[in-house]
Amino acid sequence: QVTLVESGGGLVQAGGSLRLSCAVSGRAYAYYILGWFRQPPGRNREFVAAVSGSESRTEFIDSVKGRFTISRDNAKNTVYLQMNSLKPEDTAVYFCAWSPYTSIKYAPNDYDFWGQGTQVTVSS
Numbered sequence: 179q180v181t182l183v184e185s186g187g188g189l190v191q192a193g194g195s196l197r198l199s200c201a202v203s204g205r206a207y208a209y210y211i212l213g214w215f216r217q218p219p220g221r222n223r224e225f226v227a228a229v230s231g232s233e234s235r236t237e238f239i240d241s242v243k244g245r246f247t248i249s250r251d252n253a254k255n256t257v258y259l260q261m262n263s264l265k266p267e268d269t270a271v272y273f274c275a276w277s278p279y280t281s282i283k284y285a286p287n288d289y290d291f292w293g294q295g296t297q298v299t300v301s302s
Contacts, residue, residue, distance in 0.1 A: 180204035180276045180291040187272060187296030190264055194300070198259040200274030200293055211277035212250060212257040213289060216270035216298075223273070225284045227259060237282045241267075264300045271295040 186198040213228035227238045227248040236248050250257040275289035
């Protein structure tokens with residue numbers, strides 16, 4: 179069993195920044211993929227970013243490249259999503275998720291455990 183708890187969401191103006199955190203507990207944290215997904219209002223959940231266990235590889239959806247970074251602190255069992263230059267279209271509920279794979283996956287079905295989500299709202 180893996181438990182994930184997100185924090186750091188909120189309301190921000192366009193152009194602003196937020197940092198989301200996800201505290202992970204349970205199974206062998208350091209070896210597996212951790213990802214961030216988001217679900218805008220009325221839309222399906224979509225991949226945003228993921229980081230490998232060693233942090234040697236990261237992947238991002240095209241729309242956030244150059245604006246978002248993902249990192250993990252294995253000593254604190256925490257993964258972060260730093261979001262800069264936020265846009266109204268980034269408004270969504272953001273979820274962190276744990277994958278049992280060791281190579282980065284992009285589909286929600288490849289992630290077994292999910293946090294409860296945190297709301298990010300970007301005003302124009």
